[in-house]
Amino acid sequence: MSRTPPEQCEDSRIRPVETSHLADLIRIGEETNLSPWSAQSYLEEMKNPAAIMLRMVNDDNANIGFVVGRVVIAGDTGPRTDAEIYNIAVARNEQRRGCGQTLFEAFRNRCILKQVANIWLEVRESNSPAIKFYEKNGFEKVQSRNHFYNNPREHAILMRLRLLTPH
Numbered sequence: 001m002s003r004t005p006p007e008q009c010e011d012s013r014i015r016p017v018e019t020s021h022l023a024d025l026i027r028i029g030e031e032t033n034l035s036p037w038s039a040q041s042y043l044e045e046m047k048n049p050a051a052i053m054l055r056m057v058n059d060d061n062a063n064i065g066f067v068v069g070r071v072v073i074a075g076d077t078g079p080r081t082d083a084e085i086y087n088i089a090v091a092r093n094e095q096r097r098g099c100g101q102t103l104f105e106a107f108r109n110r111c112i113l114k115q116v117a118n119i120w121l122e123v124r125e126s127n128s129p130a131i132k133f134y135e136k137n138g139f140e141k142v143q144s145r146n147h148f149y150n151n152p153r154e155h156a157i158l159m160r161l162r163l164l165t166p167h
Helices: 019-031 039-047 099-113 128-136
Strands: 014-016 051-057 063-074 080-090 118-124 140-149 154-162
Touching (some): 014 099, 019 039, 019 063, 019 080, 039 051, 039 063, 051 099, 080 099, 099 128, 118 128, 128 154
Antiparallel strands (some): 014 051, 051 063, 063 080, 118 154
């Protein structure tokens, strides 16, 4: 008996995060074992004009995933614009349908519009599915950050995606 493949996630389901969505972000973060953010942390990020905070909804307009990051000015040989992804997660019952990919692409596209040179992130070294996802999307491992995470204590891998080639 063949199963009907699950419906794929679509870019049209991407919306900005508003304060009324914070409980869902916290719930999805807990469900997917993200390093915890409080409602206050999300509120502070929302106040930052450089923040990129996107959510994905299903047919019932329920929040099923999100990405949180920020555009930053960086550079040791002159100013350049980079971005960081702090959290990206999809509710467990919505995974394996391309929702994470769609959220990442929406974040990346906003970075391209802002002429971001690199997107940076840290990932737990034990999170091999996430590492494979990021590598599939062109990220490269840059270095390890010892004891970066707590609960449990774990090293992080710093990864970078080059969007613009350096001069």
